[in-house]
Amino acid sequence: MNKHTKNAFLYAIIVAIGSFVFGLDAVLISGGFKFITQEFNLTASQVGLIGSAPGIGVLIALPLTAFAANKLGRKVTLQIIAIFYIVSAVGSAFAPSFLSLFWFRFLGGLAFSSVTLASMYIGEVAPAEQRGKLVSTLQINMGIGFTAAYLINYWILQKMGSDLQWVKDLNLAETGWRWMLGIEIIPAVLWFLLLFLIPKSPAWLIYKGRVDDAKKSLSKVYPEDKIEEQVQQMLVSVENSVGKNSSTISQLKEIFSSKMRVVLIIAFTLAVVQQFTGMNAVMIYAPTMFEQLGLGTDAAFSSTIWIGVIGLVATLISLSLIDKFGRRPIVIGGLILIIISISTVSYGFKQATYQVTESAIVKMKDIPNIKKLNAIVGKEFNSDIEFKNSLTEILGVESARDNSGVIFKETAHMNAILILLSILTFIAAFNFSIGPIMWVLLSEIFPISNRGVAIPLFALISSTVSALVQYLFPLEMEMFGAATTFIIYAGIVLVGLIILYKYLLETKGLSLEEIQAKLKAN
Incomplete structure (x- = not known):
């Protein structure tokens, strides 16, 4: 591995730490729901609001991210997002009421756009032959964050019932959920500091007309004899679009124009289907759901660790295959397995x-x-x-x-083993396919000129669906039951599978400019 490739991997890993923090933030709350509900005497609707608060926050953040990414640059915007994570973690850990916890969780949602912006940044810095692997590091770090969160929650849960002196000194029996949420402060601060080491996005510098600065950034990840070629490709991409000084409205018009029809269909379907698998709801409410299997509280918490581990392993396998087999077969195959597994979960609960x-x-x-x-x-x-x-x-x-x-x-x-194995199969299928690959595709299918608006836009659509699913899940479980809830998800994913089977194109091994040409040809 030469120094340019090493640099590309280093920058991708640093940026992807934001996904690790995202994973912690998204899942640590799952361990606290039972205790937060007891302390604040929450209804199912209030539980749904706490669970969906970050999803609601990101709805506001993503349009602002689009503006900031184009105005301030990808690097500065990532640093601002890191600060939001820090403030949210501190506030959530010390929240005195349901309302204050909701608002600090909401503030954390303003930082959830870190995944969107990170995929954009890595897609712009990474060489074409490494792009799939490097963008997929986002999902890997997210998976590590999920796993770490489940382990932390389980460890704290075990200590909450301990007679150790330090446990009594910290009053862990009553404040355990606060420690679960507060642990995020450490990686959030570390990420903020490491972001000072990455260069500015060369694509953004070209977009701003700073060609010489773009060459300096490219020199860190490309050999000298390839820099000029990359610069020329970026310049052509900008010149062939609506123009580097175009407004957000102009970029939106381009995105929704007839020449972008296939891109629009692919991006919209990916954004909706990824969330309507119910993945985020399962991740967030896993301990509660596993209790309904009759596992008991301790076993329910320990079982959630498998969610993180299996998700991480599946992501690593996906990473190793994405540039070999391509995006399309992995997405299509993964969605088929998702439909089968969540339909089986529905069947298992129906027979209970x-x-x-x-x-x-x-x-x-x-x-x-x-x-x-x-x-x-x-x-x-x-x-x-x-x-x-x-x-x-x-x-x-x-x-x-x-x-x-x-x-x-x-x-x-009930057949708890069948349901548990089906849930874990679903986790594996999601993290192998549409979980990481959606972000890879979004970072590839849009031209430079509107990527700063397009990726946050479709992340906004995805986040809207995510917030809706996370809010409704406790209510659906209370009103309709688990069997009906999961069969609804299976039906929606089936519709998405049909659409993607028709429209999804292969993008592996192509430069961003070659991808644009292929999409326009179709």
Whole structure:
């Protein structure tokens, strides 16, 4: 590996640390939901708001990111985003109320555009033959962040019940969820400092007419004899578009013009389908969902670690194959496996039954007023919704909610192994295909002149769907049940698969300019 390739990998890894912080921020909250709900006495709607707050925040951030990326540059905008992560982590850890926690989580959402901007930056810095691998480092670091978050949550959960002196000194039994959210401060600060080491995007410098500065940036990642060729390709790309001084409105007009029709269809479908797989909802609410399998709280938390590990391994495999087999076959194959796996999850929950027995009541003797459940001993419930409603009616909202893990462990009868394996298969398929490859494709299919608006735009669409899915998931689980919720996701992904099968083009091994020519030809 020569020094230019090493530099490209170094810059990509530094920028991709933002995805690690994103992964932590997105998943650390999953471990705290149970305790936050108890401390602030939250309803399902309020839980959904806490879960979707970052998704709501990013809806505002992405248009601002588009402006800042073009006005201030990719590097400076990334540094501003790092500051938002730091402030959000500090505020969330010390939040005194539901409302303040919501707003600090919302502030963290302003930083979620880090993934979007990072894919843009890496796509502009990386040589064509390395671009797929380097952009995929975003998903790798995100996967590492997810895994680290689940491990941290599980470790803190174990310590919360410990009699160790330092645990008592920190009052971890009551403040454990705050430590879960506060741990993010450390990597966020580190990322902010490391961002000073990366060069400015050569594509942005060309866009601003700073050709000499662009050559200096390119010299760090390209041999001297290839710099002029790259500069000329970028200049032609800008000149053939709406112009480097075009407004955001002009760039949007270009994006929605007839010549960009295929690009528009591909980008919109990717943005919507990626989120309607339900991936983010599963990641965020995993401990709660696993409790419904009857695993119990400790086992539910430990099982979530497999989500992070399998997701990371699948991403690494995808990284090793993306530039060999191409984007299209991996995306199409991954979506087929996603549909099969989440349909199986739906089937598993549909076959589940719930029954309170006398022996179960004895095992749950520590739950206040548990003997009231004698009223439904022997009655079999074929619906999780019906069973939850009966528990709430007998025990009360708070008791049924706070003790759900123990209750489901003793009363649920289902093929938990089938459901768990199907969920893990879904995680693997997502992280192998549309998870990382969507960002690779978005960084490739748009010309330089409108990339600063186009990528944030479709990330905005993706984030809108994500916020909607994350907010609705607790409500859907409460109103419709798990079986119906997951079959809805499977149906939407099927529609997306049909569209992408028709329109998605292969982009592997092509320069950004060659990709544009291929798309225009179609």
